[in-house]
Amino acid sequence: MRRRIARTGAMVSAAVLVTATAPALAQPGTDPEVPRDTIGPAIAITAPDPVWQDWHGGAVELSVRATDISGVEFVSYTLDGAQSGGGSFPVSSGKVSVWADGVTTITVTAIDGEGNDATKTHTVRVDATDPTTQLLGVANGARLVRGSLHALFHSCEDLRTGIASCATTPPRTSGAGVDTSTLGQHTITLTATDNVGRTSTRSLSYTVVEPELRVTRPPEVTGHTGAPRVGDILHVSGAEFEPAAESLTYRWVRGAEIVATGTSYEVTAADLGHQVGVQVTGHRSGHEDLTWGNLYVGWAVEGEFTVSGVGRLSGTATEGRTLRVTPPEVSPTPTSTTYEWTVGSRVVTTSVPTLALTSAMVGRRVSVRVGFQAPGRTTAWTPATLTGEPGGATRTAVVTGKAWKVLRRPAVTGTPRVGKRLAVRAPRLSGKAQRLTYQWLRNGKVIKGATGTRYVLRTADRGKRISVRVRATTPHRPATRATSPAVRIR
Structure with a gap:
């Protein structure tokens, strides 16, 4: 029991050293009960010395330590103000970093082994913002005429700790004119330093030139x-x-x-x-x-082509043939050429210089003009002339057809005897003839006046061979002639 009391006495003595408020120990011969620890832990918060007044120029590392004769069971802290947050230490001491720009208060709470607690606060002021600078009156990169006057103003500001120095290189007074006496590039640099040692710089360059042309x-x-x-x-x-x-x-x-x-x-x-x-x-x-x-x-307006002469249309304007256009010389070279064929009242536009003549075109007048195109230019049209036509070159021609083919010859019908009347059966042709004319023949020779579809046999016809020749005509086509087989007259 004495050994325990001696150990307890040592602990009480330590408590007196830390808090200076521990109760007195019992005297020999009195109640041997040891008094309880009723005082919270002692808390120490230490920080580096501030740079200026109470301000630091950057992050501050705080050292926190709690002590107690009963031992320290738990230490926690909270941050309020510019920086917020909190935490705890696994042991009775630790470090806390305060870096936010402005004023931050740390509150530390410690609990000892007897459940007593204590709280301590500490205020930290951090200026983490560089000072601001301004150069006004001359734009960066400006070109200034030699000898001209241009005032340049400069200023520095720091909202936390104020400005310790605000100076330019080369040295100059705010509001004074910049140097424009020397041609070439000039640079002015403004440097600001606040009271905690933070700095910032701003530079401006301008070029001195001769007057404008x-x-x-x-x-x-x-x-x-x-x-x-x-x-x-x-x-x-x-x-x-x-x-x-x-x-x-x-x-x-x-x-x-x-x-x-x-x-x-x-x-x-x-x-x-x-x-x-x-x-x-x-x-x-x-x-x-x-x-x-x-x-x-x-x-800008559309340009024009220069066309030399007219186009040349070659070929014969006959059914089954092909007409071809040779364009004239043109400048500049067109990007496309159009051929506008007119057949009767019908217009056919193609990109090829040829036209195949069909039976449907027979009797129609054909002409063509050539168009030249290019982006940004007005289309140039020029006619083409057809050579080889009767009367020389012409710009139009009528398409002629081929003669109708005889698919079946004409035939003589009736009794081949003097006094009787013969008739003709018309030939069958490959197309429709507009007109048929007849000529009766005696032994292949023309019988005068016998030009109808019927013929009455005469005495002069006895013993002779009678036939009929049919002539089929159609506009713009050659006539088709066909003769019937001859019959002998009795």
Whole structure:
């Protein structure tokens, strides 16, 4: 029992050292009961020294430690303010990182082996934001004319800890004019440092140039008459600047779009419905480039073909034959060629230069014209002449047919005896004849006046051979002739 009391006494003495409030031990001869620990743990929160006043310039690592004569059973913490969260330690001490920009309060709670608790708070101020800078009055990348006046203002700000320094390189006063006495590029750098040592920089560059060029004579565009046509080749020249430009750049525009560069431009189908123009830029060392324009030539319209002569139509305008067109020379080369054939009142459009003549075309007048097409150009039509026709070249021709074929010869019917009447049975042809004429023959010779479909035999016919010759005629076709077999007259 004494050994236990001695150990307990040692623990009580330790409690006195930590808290300085432990109760007195019982004196010898009194009640031997050891007093209980009724005081919570002692909590220590340590942090690095702040950089400026109570502020740190970055993340802060706090060391937390709890002690108690009865031992520490549990330690936890919570964070409130700029940074929130919490946690606990597996032992009586640990570390907590506070990094959020602003003010954060840590509250630590510890519980000892007797169930007594204690709480302690600590406030941490962190400036984790770099200072801000501004350069106003001159744009970054500006081109400033030599000798011109341009004020440049600078400022620095830090909302947490304030600004320790705000200075430019090269040194200058806010609101003073920038140096424009020397040609070339200049750079000004502003550096800001706040009271916890955080810095930020901002740079601005500008170029000092000679004054801009001035146009004394605008460019001139040639190569067109009136509105520019597709296929026209436009030329530009004559732009003059002061002081004289060392070189010129020409840009051709379609509306507001730059489509080509150079001193010449061919108007294309893509330009239709748009204004075509040109702009010129003068260049001179040490001077700002000057662009003049746009000088619009006009609204682009369709171009035209140049056709030399007329087409030539070869072949014979006869049923079963084929007519062929040879186009004339044309410039520029078309992308497609159309052949418009007119047969009577019917128009046939094809992409081939030939037309096969059919029986349905017989008697119809045939002509053809050739059309040339290309994007952005008006279709050019030219007629074709037919050579070899009676009277020389002509632009139209009537299609003639072939003679009808005899499928069955005519025949003589009736009694072949003097005084009797003979009749003719018409021939059967491959087509319908418009008119049939007859001529009776005696021994193959014409009988005068015997031109009807009937014939009365005479005395002169006795012993002779009588036949009939039929002539079938159709407009625009050769006549077809057929003779019947002869019959002997009794």
